[in-house]
Amino acid sequence: MQSVPFFNYPKLFLHQEEKFMQIIRDVLSRGAFIMQKELEEFEEKLARFTGAKHAIGVSDGTNAITLGLRAAGVGPGDEVIFSSHTMVATPGAIVMAGAVPVPCDVDEDGLMDAEQAERLITPKTKMLMPTDLNGRIADMQKIQALAETAGLLVAEDAAQALGARYHGTGAGLFGAFGTFSFYPAKSLGCFGDGGGFVTNDDAIAAHVHAQRDHGRGGLGSAEVSVWGTNSRLDNVQAAILSHLIDTFDENIARRRSIASKYNEAFSEIAELTLPPAPGADPERFDTFQNYEIRSLRRDALRDYLGHQGIGTIIQWGGKAVHQFEDLGFSVDLPRTDEFFRQCLMIPMNHLLSDDDVDCVIEKVRAFHNL
Numbered sequence: 001m002q003s004v005p006f007f008n009y010p011k012l013f014l015h016q017e018e019k020f021m022q023i024i025r026d027v028l029s030r031g032a033f034i035m036q037k038e039l040e041e042f043e044e045k046l047a048r049f050t051g052a053k054h055a056i057g058v059s060d061g062t063n064a065i066t067l068g069l070r071a072a073g074v075g076p077g078d079e080v081i082f083s084s085h086t087m088v089a090t091p092g093a094i095v096m097a098g099a100v101p102v103p104c105d106v107d108e109d110g111l112m113d114a115e116q117a118e119r120l121i122t123p124k125t126k127m128l129m130p131t132d133l134n135g136r137i138a139d140m141q142k143i144q145a146l147a148e149t150a151g152l153l154v155a156e157d158a159a160q161a162l163g164a165r166y167h168g169t170g171a172g173l174f175g176a177f178g179t180f181s182f183y184p185a186k187s188l189g190c191f192g193d194g195g196g197f198v199t200n201d202d203a204i205a206a207h208v209h210a211q212r213d214h215g216r217g218g219l220g221s222a223e224v225s226v227w228g229t230n231s232r233l234d235n236v237q238a239a240i241l242s243h244l245i246d247t248f249d250e251n252i253a254r255r256r257s258i259a260s261k262y263n264e265a266f267s268e269i270a271e272l273t274l275p276p277a278p279g280a281d282p283e284r285f286d287t288f289q290n291y292e293i294r295s296l297r298r299d300a301l302r303d304y305l306g307h308q309g310i311g312t313i314i315q316w317g318g319k320a321v322h323q324f325e326d327l328g329f330s331v332d333l334p335r336t337d338e339f340f341r342q343c344l345m346i347p348m349n350h351l352l353s354d355d356d357v358d359c360v361i362e363k364v365r366a367f368h369n370l
């Protein structure tokens with residue numbers, strides 16, 4: 001029986017093994033482990049790719065958020081509104097910056113709902129932080145309008161959305177800063193942890209640049225200007241990312257083509273809600289970090305696919321952030337709650353073969369007697 005894992009981790013390395021070994025050998029044999037030219041090269045490429053004035057490599061997508069909040073002056077006494085369909089990393093980073101995370105209900109795509117966000121604003125609210133979930137940017141026109149009216153900052157958790165666009169602007173560039181994750185299963189994934197930070201604001205960039213290396217003033221400078229930490233992107237990971245970003249457009253194109261195939265193959269299944277197809281909205285360019293469907297028989301579908309060798313995941317282990325009661329949340333977010341009774345991710349990544357995609361399609365259709 002053909003099986004399709006949700007994500008084939010060995011293939012991430014093996015599909016270009018020789019090239020990766022060459023890159024790794026080159027970096028390691030020069031002893032170029034930390035803060036070397038590959039990091040600067042990757043940062044230049046990331047800035048060019050996103051269109052950001054500044055791009056900074058950091059240790060991971062979570063610390064990128066904390067550093068950004070501190071640089072933007074968000075901390076103790078401030079509230080930050082975030083969308084509850086996100087990784088716990090988003091509110092975790094807000095807490096690590098000393099601020100209070102306030103969960104917000106989602107729209108039909110699982111993204112921050114600006115009208116719900118408006119109801120949560122208090123005199124302590126300082127920032128709106130939507131997550132660009134599954135490679136789709138939140139409704140930034142509404143969110144930016146709300147922020148302007150209420151005098152709030154905006155920043156994006158764009159961990160899942162490198163390369164996505166909305167009305168011509170790239171993910172990460174809608175507010176004070178944007179953050180990316182290069183965790184292996186991310187669309188641009190390295191061989192361990194990695195993160196990126198983008199901003200058009202010179203002062204925020206300088207602050208994050210210093211913070212990621214103990215407050216020091218940059219490559220080779222020992223002068224300490226602010227309190228910082230160790231949140232550096234390893235040079236070997238930077239070298240891998242620098243290679244992968246050169247062909248990242250192809251990676252995204254492959255994801256979008258798989259999404260189109262899925263949308264077409266499942267369009268007649270009334271009990272499924274599918275993500276919007278690529279191109280359905282000319283003002284959007286979604287990158288399909290994930291392909292998250294909703295099903296009225298989610299658990300039965302998941303069991304069936306599992307028995308048929310198809311890997312699936314319910315995002316975040318099956319819970320939206322506000323459902324983790326031990327973290328002190330006690331709010332009702334009806335639309336997010338309903339989303340989490342139905343949502344399921346099926347295999348979606350650039351390493352899937354055509355056979356893999358056909359196999360997933362066949363099994364999902366078979367469950368629905370097609």
Ligand SMILES: Cc1ncc(COP(=O)(O)O)c(C=O)c1O
Nearest residue numbers: 060061062087089159181182183
């Ligand atoms: C939406 C979102 N935010 C934050 C993160 C955290 O990124 P990292 O694992 O690189 O710290 C992730 C990654 O899993 C994510 O998907």
